[in-house]
Amino acid sequence: MKVSKILSTTLALLMLATTYAQENKGRIAGKVLTSDNSPAAFINVLIKSTKIGTMTDESGAYSIKNISYGNYTLEFSLMGMETKTVDIEVNAPEVKINDIILNENQEQLSEVIVIAERLNQFAHKESEYVARVPLKNINNPQSYSVVTNALLKEQINTDLPSAFKSITGGGYVESNDGNVSVYLRGFRSDVHLRNGGIAWIKAPIDPQNIERIELVKGPASLFYGANVNNVANFGGIVNKVTKQAYSGKKLDIGYITGRWDQNRATIDYNTVLDKEDQVYFRFNGAYNTENSFQDQGIKREFMLAPSLTLKLSDRLTIQGNLEYNQSKRNLNFARGLSSNLISDSVNSWDDLNWDFDTNYGTNEMAGYFSSVVSQIKIDYKLTHSWTAKTTFTKANSFTDANYLRVVMLDETNVGRYYLQLDPRETDNTHIQQDFLNVIEGEKIDNKFVAGLSYLNNLDDTQRTGVWNAIDAVDITNPVITGLTNEQFEANIADETKNKTITKFQTLGFYVFDAITLNKELTFTGGLRFDRFMSDNTISNGAEGSNGYNQNALSTKLGLAYNPFDDKASLFVNYMDGLSNNAPSDNGNGEIITWDAERAKQFEVGSKLNFFNGKLLSTISYYNIRIDNDIIVDENGISSQTGETLSKGFEIDLIANPLPGLNIVAGFSKNNATLEKVSSGREDLIGNSLSYTPETVWDFWLSYQALKGKVKGLGFGVGANHMSEIYNSTTNNFGSDAYTTVDATAFYKKGKYKVSLKVDNLLDKEYYNGYGIPQKPFNFRVGLFYSVF
Numbered sequence: 001m002k003v004s005k006i007l008s009t010t011l012a013l014l015m016l017a018t019t020y021a022q023e024n025k026g027r028i029a030g031k032v033l034t035s036d037n038s039p040a041a042f043i044n045v046l047i048k049s050t051k052i053g054t055m056t057d058e059s060g061a062y063s064i065k066n067i068s069y070g071n072y073t074l075e076f077s078l079m080g081m082e083t084k085t086v087d088i089e090v091n092a093p094e095v096k097i098n099d100i101i102l103n104e105n106q107e108q109l110s111e112v113i114v115i116a117e118r119l120n121q122f123a124h125k126e127s128e129y130v131a132r133v134p135l136k137n138i139n140n141p142q143s144y145s146v147v148t149n150a151l152l153k154e155q156i157n158t159d160l161p162s163a164f165k166s167i168t169g170g171g172y173v174e175s176n177d178g179n180v181s182v183y184l185r186g187f188r189s190d191v192h193l194r195n196g197g198i199a200w201i202k203a204p205i206d207p208q209n210i211e212r213i214e215l216v217k218g219p220a221s222l223f224y225g226a227n228v229n230n231v232a233n234f235g236g237i238v239n240k241v242t243k244q245a246y247s248g249k250k251l252d253i254g255y256i257t258g259r260w261d262q263n264r265a266t267i268d269y270n271t272v273l274d275k276e277d278q279v280y281f282r283f284n285g286a287y288n289t290e291n292s293f294q295d296q297g298i299k300r301e302f303m304l305a306p307s308l309t310l311k312l313s314d315r316l317t318i319q320g321n322l323e324y325n326q327s328k329r330n331l332n333f334a335r336g337l338s339s340n341l342i343s344d345s346v347n348s349w350d351d352l353n354w355d356f357d358t359n360y361g362t363n364e365m366a367g368y369f370s371s372v373v374s375q376i377k378i379d380y381k382l383t384h385s386w387t388a389k390t391t392f393t394k395a396n397s398f399t400d401a402n403y404l405r406v407v408m409l410d411e412t413n414v415g416r417y418y419l420q421l422d423p424r425e426t427d428n429t430h431i432q433q434d435f436l437n438v439i440e441g442e443k444i445d446n447k448f449v450a451g452l453s454y455l456n457n458l459d460d461t462q463r464t465g466v467w468n469a470i471d472a473v474d475i476t477n478p479v480i481t482g483l484t485n486e487q488f489e490a491n492i493a494d495e496t497k498n499k500t501i502t503k504f505q506t507l508g509f510y511v512f513d514a515i516t517l518n519k520e521l522t523f524t525g526g527l528r529f530d531r532f533m534s535d536n537t538i539s540n541g542a543e544g545s546n547g548y549n550q551n552a553l554s555t556k557l558g559l560a561y562n563p564f565d566d567k568a569s570l571f572v573n574y575m576d577g578l579s580n581n582a583p584s585d586n587g588n589g590e591i592i593t594w595d596a597e598r599a600k601q602f603e604v605g606s607k608l609n610f611f612n613g614k615l616l617s618t619i620s621y622y623n624i625r626i627d628n629d630i631i632v633d634e635n636g637i638s639s640q641t642g643e644t645l646s647k648g649f650e651i652d653l654i655a656n657p658l659p660g661l662n663i664v665a666g667f668s669k670n671n672a673t674l675e676k677v678s679s680g681r682e683d684l685i686g687n688s689l690s691y692t693p694e695t696v697w698d699f700w701l702s703y704q705a706l707k708g709k710v711k712g713l714g715f716g717v718g719a720n721h722m723s724e725i726y727n728s729t730t731n732n733f734g735s736d737a738y739t740t741v742d743a744t745a746f747y748k749k750g751k752y753k754v755s756l757k758v759d760n761l762l763d764k765e766y767y768n769g770y771g772i773p774q775k776p777f778n779f780r781v782g783l784f785y786s787v788f
Contacts, residue, residue: 029063030097059247066440133447141558141571168666178204184235186646186672197393206303208286219577221554226578234599245282251787258780301327333405335771364484367401417467643675665699738766
């Protein structure tokens with residue numbers, strides 16, 4: 001009955017909004033060119049005497065939808081260039097505007113764009129993936145943050161984990177497979193979303209092909225279903241947006257060298273393949289070699305990422321892209337210690353007697369990793385308001401490696417264990433089909449999406465045992481026995497190798513609607529039906545009987561009030577997230593089909609956009625409660641009565657107080673605790689969840705001179721802080737709090753740019769949440785050249 005009421009209300013609002021908003025409306029589209037016939041990107045396009053406008057893309061193209069029939073004046077402008085205007089008449093569903101030719105040539109415009117890009121260059125907030133409908137950030141009743149490509153380039157990030165230094169919402173750590181795990185609002189989400197599609201990769205990924213990183217806060221079941229493999233956990237999702245081919249020509253090459261024999265080369269090439277300007281090709285590549293700061297450890301890796309865009313007509317656009325990563329590197333599993341060592345004086349990794357600069361492994365044990373992701377996106381405009389969006393994602397990874405786990409056994413002995421993956425192969429296929437309807441009227445805007453999602457996931461792992469011990473190391477006489485992969489494999493050749501295959505599928509149907517009244521009050525609502533289908537596990541060719549299916553509904557509701565002409569809004573939301581539970585014995589001999597674990601979030605906050613976009617901020621308080629964890633009572637009987645609570649406060653700030661001066665900062669305060677637990681574990685009540693820092697803050701400040709004798713010279717400085725991180729819910733051991741400082745200096749003149757980056761400027765010795773020693777003082781020098 002409750003679901004029926006929600007559906008009825010949603011459909012009624014949709015019909016009302018659609019009926020009210022429908023009138024004679026058209027779409028205008030065109031292109032802006034420089035005086036030498038090159039595409040003019042980032043030009044502001046405004047319908048004068050209105051608040052309606054857009055910006056040209058990298059190909060110089062623009063379009064504005066849902067314009068009421070009538071006569072208008074279009075204005076084309078960018079700070080530092082001459083403004084152009086043209087009179088138009090909208091009298092048809094599609095109105096094509098003749099090319100606008102600027103007075104500036106490409107070189108002159110590039111100089112203007114350099115200045116414009118420094119105007120709050122870190123403030124890219126709009127996204128097609130957050131709400132699946134074109135909803136402005138100020139009207140979106142949900143928190144999200146974006147790490148832009150401009151910020152990634154300025155900080156000279158050469159690996160995926162360092163790209164997360166400027167996130168807001170929680171801590172992050174390099175995962176055991178070389179990817180990244182982000183602990184958003186107390187819950188782990190891995191980086192497995194790519195352009196809104198699921199690409200489950202268990203291997204290292206190079207950051208060269210990343211355009212931006214989006215962190216969408218709160219349970220994400222509406223669009224991505226129940227959380228499986230840490231794709232869409234209760235705290236939010238992480239989405240990588242990759243570089244796509246566009247109309248224009250570019251060739252950027254770069255070389256970076258740094259401490260520990262780092263050498264890195266990158267390329268970003270884009271071109272137009274046909275005279276009709278409809279087919280575009282782009283290629284990104286990277287080659288990176290680096291040694292560890294410790295006595296052992298290497299990285300030898302490269303990445304290739306071609307992409308193709310076909311604009312077959314005004315109605316049909318197809319984008320295809322592929323990314324291949326290959327790596328040879330040493331990987332370290334989360335460290336451990338004997339519980340007998342933990343005391344009041346020994347409660348962090350720093351208190352143990354092992355050597356910070358010793359890896360306890362060998363370069364010869366480096367493993368092999370590779371991954372391939374391919375995506376096809378098809379956008380087809382069905383009518384002036386309806387668009388069909390299809391996304392197909394195929395991802396697979398291959399691992400032939402032995403993960404080193406170091407365990408402090410007692411005060412003087414370090415145990416060494418290897419987890420074998422020989423090999424591990426993963427494969428996933430994800431298909432999304434969205435139907436988007438956008439109607440913008442004088443009084444009501446209605447943006448609606450209905451879609452389906454299908455995911456097929458396979459994990460095929462072969463390994464001998466679990467933790468295979470090799471010689472321990474006595475720290476009083478540290479003789480580390482050299483070992484190669486071949487020798488290790490030979491030592492365990494007589495033991496049984498186990499092959500395990502797990503497979504599951506998910507199928508989801510969802511609707512989401514955003515209705516805006518008088519450009520001020522936005523209501524959002526969504527509903528999803530999700531079916532999870534887990535196959536029986538196959539172990540050494542024998543099929544088990546642990547497969548199960550589970551159905552669940554998830555909802556998302558929100559309200560945003562924007563009464564100050566897009567300068568400030570208040571918002572509130574409710575959304576829930578799911579995590580599947582397999583049927584199991586409840587301790588009384590009865591097999592119980594459990595409900596999916598459900599997290600319910602309530603969030604309230606404010607979004608600010610002051611001084612014409614020079615200051616952006618999101619401030620929010622959230623409360624996420626799980627009240628159906630499976631716990632065991634004093635009689636050994638299981639029930640879904642356990643409780644977990646995560647609540648906190650977040651603020652992010654992006655500012656451009658002066659020309660050339662940019663600031664990005666974030667602060668997160670989170671308390672994620674156990675509230676009701678199994679009998680006999682009452683001592684855990686009130687304890688923090690594992691690997692979740694309570695306080696995280698960061699900032700990055702940069703300045704570039706835009707004129708004068710030192711034009712092009714710039715500096716940047718930033719800091720990152722993470723509070724204590726516990727490695728278990730007993731909260732008696734973990735990583736000490738730490739603060740690190742980074743800095744950069746750069747000079748850009750014409751097509752050249754030279755950069756110097758220093759990480760961990762104060763040479764702080766610290767461990768991440770998994771107990772892995774982190775890099776000390778480190779520097780890199782980069783030379784970048786734009787050929788055209």
